[in-house]
Amino acid sequence: MLTVHALEAAYGASQALFGVSFDIRDGEVVTLMGRNGMGKTTTVRAIMGQLPLRGGRVEFDGRPISGLPPEKVARLGFGLVPEGRQIFPTLTVRENLVATAAHRLKTPNPWTLNRIYELFPRLNERARQMAGTLSGGEQQMLAVGRALMTNPRLLILDEATEGLAPVIRAEIWHVVERLKAEGQSILLIDKTFSVLKRLADRHFILEKGRTVWSGSSADLVNDHDRVQAWVGV
């Protein structure tokens, strides 16, 4: 569904991506791994049209999307849970969830508030609470719920479990597992090696803005020493 080929991108004069290539097939869970500053978030920004490309191409459902403005890209079916969550703090939980209504993809089995509340019962309990007053874990759940409400073809989680308590992390991973079982395509940016090798189908490692390794979860385990050197797990 998504093909990223030899992607190059820069922040002004400072080039951050020098050749990122990976692909995601329908229904797959794929990871982008690598140490801090290796270009994972920048790759997402470049795919979503938030950074101009210096080279390479991005195809979504067989259609070139490089160069499209961010609003157009988002509407093709990317549900992004950005690093730092970026929920609307002065809107209620419910208002955050319906805020994306105008951008929803038409799908046979659309997400509804009830389905989100069933997935995250805490959001139901706090539906009328200002999002800014939620705990960090609850805000992360809200960010996931909000992305799902767009009925995304591809859900992208950028460091979704970073800095959260173990019990909340487990809850988020459990939700990812459920979404995978339902056939949701997911791109995971994370460093929780023990979970990723179980949950994901394929993995790509970035080093200084380049894809330097790719393989299945079995390859990841077999090649543990090299992977460890790149990812620092």
Ligand code: ATP
């Ligand atoms: P992290 O896990 O720390 O988020 P990452 O792999 O997602 O790491 P990026 O955030 O994509 O890494 O950063 C890649 C490179 O681009 C780094 O050298 C970083 O300093 C640089 N960079 C990121 N954002 C900006 C920006 N807004 N302006 C200039 N340079 C940036």
